[in-house]
Amino acid sequence: MTLLTVINEVADIVSLDRFDSVYGTNDPNAQTMVALAEEAGAEIARRADWKRMLTTHAVSASPELLPADYQRLAPGGAVRAADGHFFRPIANGAQWAVIVGIASAEPYCHLRGREMHFSPAAFAAGATIEYVSKNWVLGDPYEERDTFRADDDTTLFPEWLLKKGLIWRWKRQKGLSFEDNLAEFEADLLQEINADRGTS
Template sequence: MTLLSAINQVCDVVSLDQFDSIYGSNDPNARTMVALAQEAGDEIARRADWQQLLKERVALSSPEPLPDDYERLTPGGAVRSAAGAFYRPVTNSSQWAVIVGVVSAQPYFFIKGNQVLFSPAATGVGSVIEYVSKFWVLHDPDGPGDTLEADDDTTLFPERLLVKGILWRWKRQKGLPFDDNLAEFEADLLQEINADRGAS
């Protein structure tokens, strides 16, 4: 399913004529649909750790810059040494200042200034950083990104969620009842999250 086919499915439900092309169209409904698709996709991508958005990066330096597509770390044990030991996360600068001032066998990491800092610093090189990518759009043939840019863009999460996300937003924007559509979206989102995790 592409951006165009997803939006045309919504058009069928809300009694709009289908579009031959959606991206870059001057039609106000087309522009609204693209904006709603972007909003829906951003939300869907943020609300789960979709398998296709899970990434790993091997640290080549210490500190290591965060990848361009970095959204957030995966929960629990997101950073581990080359030997497999987990780094403990540090969440504020004051704690980090104390940790780097004390020699410790326990490895720690801290994210600051779009970098992953390691303590002891020498253990950082070769460490593995597991994270969730913010690039949920697949551009053909250019690869992933986080912005819808063409009619044939696809998603890296279950695409039917995009249709349902656009639909309830469209109805809300037009002042129509949308509670049932929102509830259906939420139920389907939960089902797809569980299926993606192998828990369905």
Template sequence: MTLLTAINAVCDVVSLDRFDSVYGADDPNALTMLAMAKEAGEEIARRADWQALLKSVSLVGAPANLPADYERLVPGGAVRTAAGDFVRAVTNSGQWAVISAASPATPCFFVRAGRIEVAPPAAAVGAAVDYVSKNWIVTDPYAEVADWTADDDTPLFAERLLEKGILWRWRRQKGLPYEDNLAEFEADLQHAIDADRGVS
């Protein structure tokens, strides 16, 4: 399912004429649908650590810039030394100032301003950083991006979620009852998350 097919599926439900194109269109309904598709997709991408969005990068030293598509670290053990030992996260800049100056026996890391710092610095060489990418859309030719670029773009998560996310937003915006559609979206989202994790 592409951006265009998802939006046209919603058009069928809400009794709008189908669009030949939505990306770059001037039609107010197309612009609204496009904005809702972006909002829905961003929410769906944020709500889970989708397998297709999980990435890893190997450090050659520290401090190091995080990849351009970095959204957030994978929870629980996102950074490992080259030997496979977990690197402890530090989330407070004051604590980091003390820890990094002391050259700790247990490696620690701190993320700020798109960079990762590791102490002691030698622990960063070959360390793996697992993260969630902010790029939830696939374009043609294949590239992963964080915003729609064409009608034939596709999301990296279960595509039916995009359709359901657009539908309840459309109904809410028009002042129509949307609670059932939202409940269906939430149930389907949870099912898709479980399936993506291999627990359904």
């Protein structure tokens, strides 16, 4: 489903006329729908590590600047050395200072801002960082980004979740009862997250 399709299906449910176009139009209802779709999509994207949003980055040196679309490290062993061993992540800056001061054969990594640091630094070359991209919109032709820009944009997560998220947000914004729709959205979101992980 495209952004336009999702919004028109929601329009049917909330008793609005269908739209010929929603992105870039002056229609206040269309503008509201697009804004709410952005809000819903961003939330859905943040709440799971969707497989279609997982990506990798090849490391060349330490420190390594993370890609512009980096949102967070993938769950589990997110940083692998070229030989297949996993780097042990160190979150605490003080612990990192101790680790880099001691020669070690054990590979460690530390995320500081938008840079990934490695110890020993020689292990950085050829390492792979697995991460969740902040991009959840698929535009044409296959441009991944984190915002809608056209009526025919789609999402990298199940589009019908966008529809469910849009329905309760529209009702809430209009002062209507939305609690049942929100509960339905939450249940469906959990089900889709589990299906995406292969656990349902």
